[in-house]
Amino acid sequence: MAHLDKTIEDLVQKLEEKYKSMGQDLASYLEGRLYENYVPYWDYVHLDTLLTLQKPKTDIPDEQIFIMYHQVTELYFKMILHEIEQVANEPVVSKKYLIEKLKRINRYFIILTDSFTVMSEGMEQQQFLEFRMALLPASGFQSAQYRMVEIASTDFVHLVGKDYRDRFDRNSDIEEMYKYIYWQAGATVLSTGEKTLTLMQFERKYNDQLIQMAVDYKNTNLWARYKQLPKKDQDDAQLISALRDLDLNVNVNWPLAHYKTAVAYLQRNPTDITATGGTNWQKYLPPRFQKRIFFPSIWSENEITEWGKSWVRQHVSDVK
Numbered sequence: 001m002a003h004l005d006k007t008i009e010d011l012v013q014k015l016e017e018k019y020k021s022m023g024q025d026l027a028s029y030l031e032g033r034l035y036e037n038y039v040p041y042w043d044y045v046h047l048d049t050l051l052t053l054q055k056p057k058t059d060i061p062d063e064q065i066f067i068m069y070h071q072v073t074e075l076y077f078k079m080i081l082h083e084i085e086q087v088a089n090e091p092v093v094s095k096k097y098l099i100e101k102l103k104r105i106n107r108y109f110i111i112l113t114d115s116f117t118v119m120s121e122g123m124e125q126q127q128f129l130e131f132r133m134a135l136l137p138a139s140g141f142q143s144a145q146y147r148m149v150e151i152a153s154t155d156f157v158h159l160v161g162k163d164y165r166d167r168f169d170r171n172s173d174i175e176e177m178y179k180y181i182y183w184q185a186g187a188t189v190l191s192t193g194e195k196t197l198t199l200m201q202f203e204r205k206y207n208d209q210l211i212q213m214a215v216d217y218k219n220t221n222l223w224a225r226y227k228q229l230p231k232k233d234q235d236d237a238q239l240i241s242a243l244r245d246l247d248l249n250v251n252v253n254w255p256l257a258h259y260k261t262a263v264a265y266l267q268r269n270p271t272d273i274t275a276t277g278g279t280n281w282q283k284y285l286p287p288r289f290q291k292r293i294f295f296p297s298i299w300s301e302n303e304i305t306e307w308g309k310s311w312v313r314q315h316v317s318d319v320k
């Protein structure tokens, strides 16, 4: 046999070690490679399956846009969670590592916020109002990944509804705090204050899982990881700026883009509002009412008072 290239020789040796350590025979595996097919792009990304996942409930053309944009958003949420999970699982997190991860997450959120015009400007209102009725009680409100991003980002106490937050601290019982989680105030019927089916379905499916996640992330969420850094690293300007951007991106910028879209489609006249099932969304969605803030201690008192108001837009243009 011709003399093997040195690189290949080294690789064969490493492969031999790898398979040997598992009690496997390298020769059999190499033979397998002889017959194995190459994987083309369409199989690698499971394209055929991906493109069969759009199943509208009506023949109204713009419903396809609505479905696909939700799917795209869920994939971005998955990418965001993928980054946060790595921060949580890393044995020791450095300042540099945390900044890099925060930058990735911020990048994804900026894309989601910027692209929200696909929703706000990209569908005919009349079509939306028609197909939306066929989708009830389904709502983006039921997106569990959105809530998971929040749970993995901060101490759970910051997700308690703002009127109850003062009763708890970061060491309070998670199940007790969960009873007052901020989203309990949403998806309720405007006229009676009762929970909608949207909210009840969500609770039935996800409560246990979300509580368990909050327990798991108590000491490994992004804020906890930040607080575990040496004090001098915590004071780093770039790191604080990345945390501030994240707080704004998740709790103000995306919610504002989303809220403005809801207003554009639903607020024209009283009958339009029924397309949500008659919920209290106008009182619930605006960030200035919810005051969800992941990292309150890195904001000034004034910034917190003004949360979700005009100063934010200025900051947003600085961020980009």
Ligand code: HEM
Pocket (backbone or CB within 6 Å): 069, 070, 073, 074, 119, 120, 128, 139, 140, 141, 142, 143, 146, 183, 186, 187, 188, 198, 258, 261, 262, 265, 266, 276, 279, 280, 281, 285
């Ligand atoms: C035309 C497009 C959209 C409209 C008109 C709209 C409208 C609404 C409304 C009215 C609510 C309040 C829930 C309720 O009271 O029933 C809501 C909640 C929500 N929607 Fe959308 N939505 C749109 C697109 C999206 C998209 C693309 C997503 C991405 C997953 C999404 C995710 C959410 C989330 C996460 C909530 C809960 C927000 C919170 O609890 O603060 N929505 N939406």
